[in-house]
Amino acid sequence: MLEVTALSCTRGERNLFADLSFGLSPGIALRVRGDNGSGKTSLLRILAGLAGAASGEVRWNGSLIRDLGEEFLTKMVFVGHANALKDDLTAVENLRFALALSGIAVTEPACRSALAEDGLERIADLPVQWLSQGQKRRVALTRLAFCGSRPLWILDEPFSALDGDAVARLAKRLQRHVGDGGTVVLTTHQEVELGFATQGLELH
Amino acid sequence: MLEVTALSCTRGERNLFADLSFGLSPGIALRVRGDNGSGKTSLLRILAGLAGAASGEVRWNGSLIRDLGEEFLTKMVFVGHANALKDDLTAVENLRFALALSGIAVTEPACRSALAEDGLERIADLPVQWLSQGQKRRVALTRLAFCGSRPLWILDEPFSALDGDAVARLAKRLQRHVGDGGTVVLTTHQEVELGFATQGLELH
Amino acid sequence: MNIWKYSSPQVFYPIAGTMVPWFAGAAAVLTVCGLYIGFFVAPTDFQQGEAYRIIFIHVPAAWMSMFIYLVMAFWAGIGLAFNTRLSSMMAHALAPTGALMTFIALWTGALWGKPTWGTYWVWDARLTSELILLFLYIGYMSLAAAIDDPRRADKASAVLALVGAINVPIIYFSVQWWNTLHQGASVSLTRAPSMATTMLTGMLVMVFAFWMYSIAVSLMRLRHIILERERKAAWVREMYAG
Amino acid sequence: MNAGLIRTCAALAARDVMIALRRRADVLTTFFFFVIAVSLFPLGVGPEPERLQEIAPGVVWVAALLASMLALARLFATDFADGTLEQMALAPQPLSVLVLTKVAAHWLTTGLPLVVISPVLGLQLGLPGDALQVLVWSLLIGTPVLSLIGSVGAALTLGVRGGGALTALLVLPLYIPVLIFGAGAVTAVQAGLGIAGQFSLLGAILMLALATTPWATAAAVRIALE
Amino acid sequence: MNAGLIRTCAALAARDVMIALRRRADVLTTFFFFVIAVSLFPLGVGPEPERLQEIAPGVVWVAALLASMLALARLFATDFADGTLEQMALAPQPLSVLVLTKVAAHWLTTGLPLVVISPVLGLQLGLPGDALQVLVWSLLIGTPVLSLIGSVGAALTLGVRGGGALTALLVLPLYIPVLIFGAGAVTAVQAGLGIAGQFSLLGAILMLALATTPWATAAAVRIALE
Numbered sequence A, B: 001m002l003e004v005t006a007l008s009c010t011r012g013e014r015n016l017f018a019d020l021s022f023g024l025s026p027g028i029a030l031r032v033r034g035d036n037g038s039g040k041t042s043l044l045r046i047l048a049g050l051a052g053a054a055s056g057e058v059r060w061n062g063s064l065i066r067d068l069g070e071e072f073l074t075k076m077v078f079v080g081h082a083n084a085l086k087d088d089l090t091a092v093e094n095l096r097f098a099l100a101l102s103g104i105a106v107t108e109p110a111c112r113s114a115l116a117e118d119g120l121e122r123i124a125d126l127p128v129q130w131l132s133q134g135q136k137r138r139v140a141l142t143r144l145a146f147c148g149s150r151p152l153w154i155l156d157e158p159f160s161a162l163d164g165d166a167v168a169r170l171a172k173r174l175q176r177h178v179g180d181g182g183t184v185v186l187t188t189h190q191e192v193e194l195g196f197a198t199q200g201l202e203l204h
Numbered sequence C: 001m002n003i004w005k006y007s008s009p010q011v012f013y014p015i016a017g018t019m020v021p022w023f024a025g026a027a028a029v030l031t032v033c034g035l036y037i038g039f040f041v042a043p044t045d046f047q048q049g050e051a052y053r054i055i056f057i058h059v060p061a062a063w064m065s066m067f068i069y070l071v072m073a074f075w076a077g078i079g080l081a082f083n084t085r086l087s088s089m090m091a092h093a094l095a096p097t098g099a100l101m102t103f104i105a106l107w108t109g110a111l112w113g114k115p116t117w118g119t120y121w122v123w124d125a126r127l128t129s130e131l132i133l134l135f136l137y138i139g140y141m142s143l144a145a146a147i148d149d150p151r152r153a154d155k156a157s158a159v160l161a162l163v164g165a166i167n168v169p170i171i172y173f174s175v176q177w178w179n180t181l182h183q184g185a186s187v188s189l190t191r192a193p194s195m196a197t198t199m200l201t202g203m204l205v206m207v208f209a210f211w212m213y214s215i216a217v218s219l220m221r222l223r224h225i226i227l228e229r230e231r232k233a234a235w236v237r238e239m240y241a242g
Numbered sequence D, E: 001m002n003a004g005l006i007r008t009c010a011a012l013a014a015r016d017v018m019i020a021l022r023r024r025a026d027v028l029t030t031f032f033f034f035v036i037a038v039s040l041f042p043l044g045v046g047p048e049p050e051r052l053q054e055i056a057p058g059v060v061w062v063a064a065l066l067a068s069m070l071a072l073a074r075l076f077a078t079d080f081a082d083g084t085l086e087q088m089a090l091a092p093q094p095l096s097v098l099v100l101t102k103v104a105a106h107w108l109t110t111g112l113p114l115v116v117i118s119p120v121l122g123l124q125l126g127l128p129g130d131a132l133q134v135l136v137w138s139l140l141i142g143t144p145v146l147s148l149i150g151s152v153g154a155a156l157t158l159g160v161r162g163g164g165a166l167t168a169l170l171v172l173p174l175y176i177p178v179l180i181f182g183a184g185a186v187t188a189v190q191a192g193l194g195i196a197g198q199f200s201l202l203g204a205i206l207m208l209a210l211a212t213t214p215w216a217t218a219a220a221v222r223i224a225l226e
Ligand code: HEM
Pocket: C055, C058, C059, C062, C063, C105, C106, C107, C108, C109, C110, C112, C113, C114, C116, C117, C126, C127, C128, C130, C131, C171, C172, C182, C183, C184, C185, C186, C187
């Protein structure tokens, strides 16, 4: 259960949003909409605890995420604009390390098959620097395959650079997660039909 | 008139496409489709003369672009995945320098009004590092406003990260350019209706 | 009444305004007295002749250079911990004065070194660590200057200030830890001072003069910083409207 | 929990070392920089053996110091640019420990090689056997301190105007004590004096750095990500 | 065409200088680094004035080399990462000239300040007046060479793995002649010898670098973009 109360965020002289409040119970997906620069990324980073808000609180199951600290981090995955991939490592290596970092230990074969499921078997052993824009994004997103146990997913423009199939596949994954009682917060400018109901939040 | 004959491209062990041939007469837009990693970016970079092809030739008005050299570069603009913006400079400064670099001298007021036209007046004087993903992309694309005189536009995923209005605005700009007898080569995974006929090219 | 209300720039700005003249005045008076004692009352030193009179500038400057750094680090730390805007501003306001004091200590010390040690500069522990102090001040200021977002600048420079604080004890005890050219503490609370009382009084008066000066200047700078940071705030607008 | 922490750190260290080995560029440049910087001195200063021998400790130490400082540029910068640092901050493990791990890996790939090659360079400058030993030991204790202190500066300057040079400005002053005791130990043994003092001080500094810098660096990283 | 070339280069230079000034810290700190690096040597080597004076030329020159190396890291890297380099390659102007412009701007903002401050540092190390003059002149001719040679290395290491590293390491040794003659000139004047030889050689190296490196760098850039 994610609760946001009276959240406001300022960047430099601009107030992006003020006094924002909403709650997300399990099995709900929130889709943050808004023009470029309306503050979607800023909001998501605050929800993930990466940035601080000018005022207001973010609570997870009743307690402030600041106080929860690492406990909250074991409940959450964040995929931002940046892919967090190392150019010199192969897709498999990147996936393994990314998961290890977020405290999820997986075997190499597991990574391999997860990549294969996402249609990336051919490039599983290429250094990421050689991959195409969309392939990189997809490698970064493959992490989600192992994050079913984490209730809260925060995804910033996950569909950007993905081709049709990849979009569909990701949408299905999100659908499954929400179906299993997970919570998803995402932004996207693309008109993808997610195949499940989303609560909407419009920033101006 | 852009002609491509028997073009093939290999990356490492993979050949992305082989023996590709097509011609684009003025007033035609080519939309390159294909899954992630099918070779769209590679093709566009070859057309722009940034990368070399394994075999085959690219001709502009009959002569090889390699031989035309700088003359060809005065006929073409390329907007790639990367925005080519300097974090420390403001949007206006970035725009001016980008244009100066491609040999187009413009006054600062001109840049300012061009940015305003694209709905960026508020951030015209912010250092680019503070801008949102989409705002950066839009600043990079504003260059096109001054490139009407350049027949060939090569755009890689121009619509990525743009909000609805921005997409529409860019589509209109492309439409005008094609209407004026320009040639546009672009890739996009989004289903944007461009409002003008495009020749399609599918890579596998 | 709660003391916290003073931690708001809006409240503190006028208070600082009223305090500045007093400290400035005190600084002026004390300096005159101190210099008078130092250059006319105090006797000529039997071994160093007149050169020793530099002490009346050198020692106060040297002490302030270290003390101001500690105060700066303290406020910076408070700002980092409770992110109270005002304390970070205080830290920024203190830095230039501290750097100036350090520079004066180095400069006068070097001038003093020529007659006494026969050289302007030796790479001895105290001199070196004092030089490091200057570098730390410069680093603190350039880091703060290099970051546009004030909130981030405060925090980042605070971390640096705290890490650098380790250097101050090194400066102070360097004379005891290593056998240096530089002489050890001749003034201490535990034992009787080992210098002529007139010299001592003169020096102490100058020390207080430097204190007053530092406080006055820092407060003035603080007021500028407050205005600069809060220029968008309502109260500043009103102040200038009315 | 604890096992998880160890696993995470192991993975992180393994990753950094692997990357360093993949792009040999970074490791080799630091290393060669050190070698060349030292070898330059006989050229810059002139070949008189006894003079070279006199300045040898200082030269080697300063070169080591500058080399490890040059390497700092790559400690966090790439991770910051590609979003990995973000993910580190989001890892359910104390960031200070993760940072410490990164610094350790960094030292393994940039600091240790310097220590290993140093006797050769010392010889080249005509240091006698006992001085060589002391040189190696002093570097072995000293270079980790350099990496630790440096990490604070590197983190503070992330994404900040001023880049590597600003880092240098911030950390070099803090390096000076290490330099004084490190080089001091070697000169002392050359002069036939005791070296216990310098080494106990170096040790103390190392402990202090280990105890404090990880927190400072972690704080700086969080600030940079804000 | 030609007018266009000049306009483009002017714009490019203006941009780079402006960025450098925006990051005022950048310019300042390259030179603070230089200052601090020089100040470090006495600490390592010991305070004896006459010895310091002897090694002063080598010290200042090595420090200058390190400083300009530090600054070089940022010559192309950011332009490469954000796609500006791509656009430079697509500019309807000879890439080698554009590259040369960039290097010039880079030298103006990082090399020149070193030259300007160098006499102060020489003084700190006890160099006499005539030696100071020679030092400044040698740096004035030498630092541009460092920037030019360095640009090749900087371009070679762009994005490339393994191989690029080694080629970059081949560039590092190219600094050596500059150092030998640069520092050599100062030591020569200290020893009361003629300096014409060193300076004519430095000049020759500068000419050679001007004539060759822009092409090499341009080629390296194109390779990196492929
Ligand atoms: C650049 C050179 C010098 C520097 C950086 C320097 C630095 C300092 C510092 C930091 C202090 C305050 C610490 C303390 O009180 O223990 C100090 C105090 C003092 N310095 Fe210097 N000094 C320099 C040169 C000299 C010289 C040449 C003399 C005279 C021979 C001198 C005489 C003193 C005295 C008498 C004190 C007061 C010590 C006390 O009463 O506690 N200093 N100096």
